[in-house]
Amino acid sequence: MSTHIVPLLAFCICSWLFCVVASRARSRRYKLPPSVPGLPLIGNILQAPHDGQGPYLKRLGDKYGExxxxxxxxxxxxxxxxxRVVHELxxxxxxxYSSRPKLPMAQAIISRGHRMLLMEYGEAWRSQRRIMHGILGSNKRDIFRPFQETESKALLFHxxxxxxxxxxxxxxxxxxxIMSVVFGRRTTRNDSSLSEIYKVQEEFVPYMMPGASFVDAFPILANIPFLKGLQFWRRKGDALYERTKGVFQRPIDELRLRIQGGTQKPCFMTEFLASNAHSFSAEEVAFIGGTLIEAGTDTTRTSLLGxxxxxxxxxxWIHRARKELDSVCGPNAERLPTFDDRQDLPMIQAAVKESVRWRPANSQTGIPHCLIVDDEFEGYRFPAGTVFTWNNWGISLSxxxxxxxxxxxxxxxxxDIDKVTKGHLGFGAGRRLCVGFGVAANNLFIAIARLVYCFDIEQDRVIPITVDKPFPLDADIEPYKVIIKPRSLAHRELIERECRSAALF
Incomplete structure (x- = not known):
């Protein structure tokens, strides 16, 4: 075993010497904002916590400034x-400022380069971006509305x-x-695939945060062609990739079986497989479907959690919101709010934006951007390749x-109440703004309007809610206790009358 380790140690020492020389040369040419003290060679990588990076960066921001x-x-x-600086840059x-950095663990190893979210500018990114825009873009929002109507009713009844x-x-x-639109099937209450999706996402999200992986600090390590069994980062990343690929592939396989059996409804994926699948590998198709599931699921869930x-x-705020709702839908639960009521419900529109801002969970440190050319800003000179991220948690609570x-x-x-991306950074910034923000905003609008109209939401006095750190992304365990009950007998009867059929499938 010792003879196998020697080449790896030699490789690491050569890499270290190269890093030292390169770092000294760069420091003479560029001027960066105040640096957080770290250790030689590895810098700040051991200081970053595995959980709660948002609060950690907020503390640093309070100390070091903008x-x-x-x-x-x-x-x-x-x-x-x-x-201010997010807007300026x-x-x-x-x-x-809109490319992506090389994240060897998150993109190269765990995703094999297939996750559009982390792709650098290039033809592969443009190709998948067109696909995502074709299903999630603003001109496609009406496709989702029947499903948003149905699923929000099912939510109330459940x-x-x-x-x-x-x-x-x-x-x-x-x-x-998103499953109804993309795969032509609804998600059941105890759907095992839903739990699997959340679990691989729960494992993946931390790797997009600063200092999440040792190999991100030294990308050259990801390309070591020998002794892969000793590369602890690769064993972990490869295992997560295989689990993720399996979770993403399963809906594709199930859809193909339904097509063969003649039971599959027309949907995005049936059209995609018929017309575009030949342009992509099986893995790329699986990750396109998986990325759509992730994009269509997680912002809505975590925002409703907040x-x-x-x-x-x-x-x-509920009292004012219900005054608007009661004036539109009736004080005695005459009907459910709909999308057509949007302009008469400004408090609900505002609540959509506040739910995205208040306690960011999966994007607590933003999604990193990469500078593609040297740039100057307010006395600083940044080299191409510098990674920029916004302290989403810190800014939201600043x-x-x-x-x-x-x-x-x-x-x-x-x-700006109708502009769902204005005033906060929950959907991203610049050209990498979340392509599905319109779908997510509509998900939130219809769910919030109907929840607030029909239910009282209260703390459990025995176990009060704490929000000093981001809510965990655990797929199975609720992050806090809450009591949800109908506003009145009339609202209960409205739900039973209008929503029962949507929940029975």
Whole structure:
């Protein structure tokens, strides 16, 4: 075994010497924001916590200001801590700040380069972006509305029957919408595939955060062609890739069986397989489907998770929202709110944006951007290849927002209320803005309007909600206790009358 380790050690020593020389040369040419002290060679990689990176970066932002620098081996990360600098760099200069950094663990090993979210600019990214835009873009939102109507009704009825299972019901609601559109089937309450999707995503998301993997600090390690059995990062990444590929492939295989059996409804994937599948490998097709599932599921689930906690902790906004709802739908539960009521429900529109802002979970440190050419900004000179990310958790809870700790939709009432991406960073920034933001916003609008109209949401006084750190992404265990019950007998009867059929499938 010792004779096998010698080449690996020699390779690492040569890499270290190269890093030292390169780092000294770069430091003479460029000027970066204040650096967080770290260790020689590895920089700050041992300082980053595995969980709660958002609060960790917020503490650093409070100390170092609007921008600071972290180093992970050869990788230089600049963290942006205000909406102002995010706007100036990632949005106004998006032409040069919108590629993705090389993340060997998340993209090269765990995803084999197939996840569009992490692709660098290039033909592969453009090709998949066109596909995603074709199904999730603004001109396709109406395709989703019948499914959003149906699944939100099913959500209400299931909550009426089993309020204690509210957490799993949020996941079923959001996942069933995208599964209906993409794969032509709904998600059942105890669907094993849903739990599998959340579990691989729960494992994957942390690898997009700063300093998440040792190999990200030294990308050259990902290309070592020998002694792969000793590369601990590769064993872990390869295992997660195989699990992820299996989870993403399963809906494709099931769809093909339904096609063969003549029971498959027309959907996005039937059209895609008929016309485009020959242009992509089997793995690429699986990841295209899987990426659509991830994009269509997770923002809705985590935002509703924040909405319910925020409403239970800060219920003051509910009174104004219900005044609007009752004026539109009737004070005695005459009918459910619909998309046609949107303009008459500004508090619900504002609550959509506040639910995305308040406690970001899966994007607590933003999705990293990469600068493609040298650039200067306010006395700093950044080299091409610098990684930029926004401290989403820190900005969301900063002085950029009045009483930022409170869940308060009032902050978004105003001229931009119809612009769901304005005023917060929950859907990203610049050219890498989430392509499915319109679908996610509509998911949230119909779910929030109907939940607020029909149910009371309260804290469990025995186990109060705590929100000092991001909610965990665990697929099975609810992150806090909450009590959900119908507003009145009339609202219960409305749900039973209007929603029962949607829940029976």
């Amino acid at each position: 921008m600071f620098t972290l180093r992970y081996g050869r990788a230089t990360w600049v963290v942006l801590n205000s909406k 990632l949005e106004k200069r998006s032409a040069i 909550l009426l029957e089993s309020p204690e299972t509210w957490y799993s019901l949020l996941g079923r609601f959001s996942n069933s919408i 909405l319910i906690a925020g409403t239970a902790m800060y219920p003051q 002085s950029d927002f009045d009483e930022a700790e409170r869940f308060n939709p009032d902050r978004f009432l105003g001229d």
